[in-house]
Amino acid sequence: xxxxxxxxxxxxxxxxxxxxxxxxxxxxxxxxxxxxxxxxxxxxxxxxxxxxxxxxxxxxxxxxxxxxxxxxxxxxxxxxxxxxxxxxxxxxxxxxxxxxxxxxxxxxxxxxxxxxxxxxxxxxxxxxxxxxxxxxxxxxxxxxxxxxxxxxxxxxxxxxxxxxxxxxxxxxxxxxxxxxxxxxxxxxxxxxxxxxxxxxxxxxxxxxxxxxxxxxxxxxxxxx
Ligand code: GAR
Numbered sequence: 480x481x482x483x484x485x486x487x488x489x490x491x492x493x494x495x496x497x498x499x500x501x502x503x504x505x506x507x508x509x510x511x512x513x514x515x516x517x518x519x520x521x522x523x524x525x526x527x528x529x530x531x532x533x534x535x536x537x538x539x540x541x542x543x544x545x546x547x548x549x550x551x552x553x554x555x556x557x558x559x560x561x562x563x564x565x566x567x568x569x570x571x572x573x574x575x576x577x578x579x580x581x582x583x584x585x586x587x588x589x590x591x592x593x594x595x596x597x598x599x600x601x602x603x604x605x606x607x608x609x610x611x612x613x614x615x616x617x618x619x620x621x622x623x624x625x626x627x628x629x630x631x632x633x634x635x636x637x638x639x640x641x642x643x644x645x646x647x648x649x650x651x652x653x654x655x656x657x658x659x660x661x662x663x664x665x666x667x668x669x670x671x672x673x674x675x676x677x678x679x680x681x682x683x684x685x686x687x688x689x690x691x692x693x694x695x696x697x698x699x700x701x702x703x
Pocket of ligand 1: 501573
């Protein structure tokens, strides 16, 4: 921020690993593309790189290790309370690799975003790149979507495609997809923070217009 004044819109980011998407969001807040502050980063895994990225950006961090809880419900309840302490306007899952209970999800309905490394609704769940290669698909990609209780089943917002070449392995695809994620996640978060992106009754809307079932296709030449 050049003004020194912190924006009032508050984001909490949940991670489980490297946090390269988190980094793209931090950078977008710093350069004022996203007019918001990330008020906390919470990881369910200790000692991951994403926590270092948050610390380097002076963002408070918290580790809530799911292995310390006897059930998914107890973990989610604890996580819920921890997030609520930061009073977020938006909660962003950025490589957060835990399935959330519907009780948790319903608490953040309409303000919980996820990024999933496939062209949803194709390939919900894990091993998305390998599955796309095995199926002989010509393209893979990534989708930002609102989170609903159905795993990777909430309404898509923004989607980016990458071509699959015959020599690609899952790691090649993952790397190429990540570079697109770093463009579309800040873009979608920006829409949300600007009040342009909303969700109601299982549908996502941009500027009040319903978004189709695959989300908006990201155009690298016209970055919305
Ligand atoms: C990203 O590719 C994201 O789409 C994926 O994990 C990676 C996290 O990378 N998320 C999921 O698979 C969620 N189902 P990052 O930690 O470097 O941001």
